[in-house]
Amino acid sequence: MKKLWPNSLVGQLLLVVAAMLLLAQAINSFLLFRGAQNQNLIEASTVAVSRIAYGLERQAQDRPAFREGSMRARRWGRLKYSGHSVVTDDMDRLPELEMRAGQAFSNMGAGFSDIRAAYLTELMPDMTGYLVGSNRGTRRNGPINRSLGGRPSPRETRGFIVISAQQADGQWVSLASAVQGRTPLLVRSLLLQTITIYLLMLIPLILLGRYISRPLKSLTAKANTFQPGETEALAEQGPPDTRELIRAFNDMSGRVTNMIGEKDVMLGAIGHDLRTPLAALRVRVESVEDDFERERMIAGIEDIDHMLDDILSLARVGRSKEQSDTVDVRSLIETIVDEFTDLGHDVRYQRGEKQTASIRETLVRRALRNLVGNAILYGKSADIALQKSGDRLLISVDDDGPGIPNDEMETMFEPFLRGESSRNRATGGSGLGLTLARAIARDHGGDIILKNRESGG
Structure with missing residues (x-):
């Protein structure tokens, strides 16, 4: 079902409208067929009633042209006289037609004590000689009638109406009338009507849907590619x-x-106003005679300076003026690995094929440094791998640390949240490393995912 449901607004609108039109047309067709069926029954019963009344009138006048066995009698249908009704209780009785027939007989001056009408799909053998309406299509299909634009083909007989009326002397007079079937013209008319409705409704809706959806698609594309500034x-x-x-x-x-412009101005001012007194404070700290205290003061100033740099870098992600360049990512990783190994850290990288990508090299370098630094800090070592998956590059940084509980993985990307409680840069830093790395990755259309390895880390 989901495969049939379109994703676009226009497609969904057209599908709903088409389904509703189909349902409405199906109901309309059902009602038309039911109306045609009832009309055929009424037409057949009307023929039988008129023939019974006409036959009784002519026989009452004892006219030779309408006597039993005459050509005219055979043409108009003979009446069956019997001591009982040919319509029995086990037949498909038609009370509405019985009432209509009674009113018709009364209007024509023919009085009957009881009237019975039934619908039969097959005519009983004793009524085959008392049938009217079965040759109407054949007669109308004759050469003369066809040349005059008559019916091209006879309608199919799909049943029979049998009407039996009891006279005042107790004798029953009966006659059968053929019920003509629905013609193909009705089916063709319904098909033509359905196609016309669909064309008149769906074509304007398609144009209207395109008129509505085109600006919405442009708005969606603009929102997806929106860049401040x-x-x-x-x-x-x-x-x-x-x-x-x-x-x-x-x-x-x-x-x-x-708002972002005002934020950048504010952060630039904060960075300038803070770095100036920090630089002056470091100059004064250099004059402290106690080496231990002097180093602690300098480390604290450097922590503040690094934290300020991380905050400013995080705030400017997405607003970097650095242009994207095609860079060999393999060589970039090797450079970072050399930096850490020169400091005595255990960082491994299996050199593979050359992989290039259009990136902002400075930002991506900083993100990788943060990831490798975290791996060394908590896992004592880092194992880097580079793979290509379709049109994307996957860089894996594995460590041998204790891992992170699954319910805490997403919170590790929150600013100033660290897996280690101290704020000492030697044991964890400011808690902005992963936040900044993910922001850089997403700015390049990617992401960073944390996952525990089965072997640990």
Whole structure:
């Protein structure tokens, strides 16, 4: 079912409308067929009633042209006289037709004490000689009638109406009338009507759907590629509601850009105002005679300076002025590995094939340094692997540390949250490393995922 349900707004709208039209047309067709069926029954019963009344009138007048066995009698259908009704209680009685027949007989001046009508799919043998209406299609299909534009083919007989009326002397007079079937013309008319309705409804809906969905697709693409600082507004198009939505998006993107610009100005000012007194404080600290205290003070100033640098870098992700360049990622990883191994850390990397990607090298270098630094800090070693999966590169950094509980993995990316409680950079830093690394990865269309290894780490 999900495969049949389209993803687009236009497709869903058209599918719902088409289904409703099909349902409505099916109900309409059912009602038309039922109406045609009832009409055929009424037509057949009307023929039988009129023939019975006409036959009784002519026989009452004792006219030779309508006597039993005459050509005219055979043409108009002979009446069956019997002491009992040919319509029995086990037949498919038609009370409504019986009432209509009684009213018709009364209007024509024929009085009957009881009237019975039934519908039969097969005519009983004793009524085969008392049937009217079975040769109407054949007669109308004759050469003369066809040349005059008559019916091209006879309708199929699909049943029989038998009407039996009891006269005042107790004798029953009966006659059968053929019920003509539905013609193919009705089916063709319904098909043509359905196709016409679909064309008249669906084609305008397709055009309307495209008129509505085109600006929505442009809005979606603009939202997915939105970068703070963009000054080009999205053109307002489509119906009034869609134009209002696009206008609201343009206003929102302008406010976001202004807010981020104000934030950058504020952070730049904070960075300048903090680094100046920190530099002056470090100069004064150099004059402290106690070597131990002097080193502790310098380490504290460096921690503040590194934390300030991490905060500013995190705030500027996505706003970097550095252009993306095609970089050999394999060589970039090797450079980072050399930096850590020169400091005596256990970092391993199996050199593979050359893999290039369009990245901001400085940012990606910083993200990898943070990941490798965490691996060394908590796992004492780092094992790096580079794989290509489709149009993406997968960089794995494994360690042999204690791992992280599964319910805490996502929280490790929150700012200033660390797996180790101290704020000493020697034992963990400021808690912005993973946050900054993930922000850089997502800025490049990727992500960072934490996962415990089965062997630990």
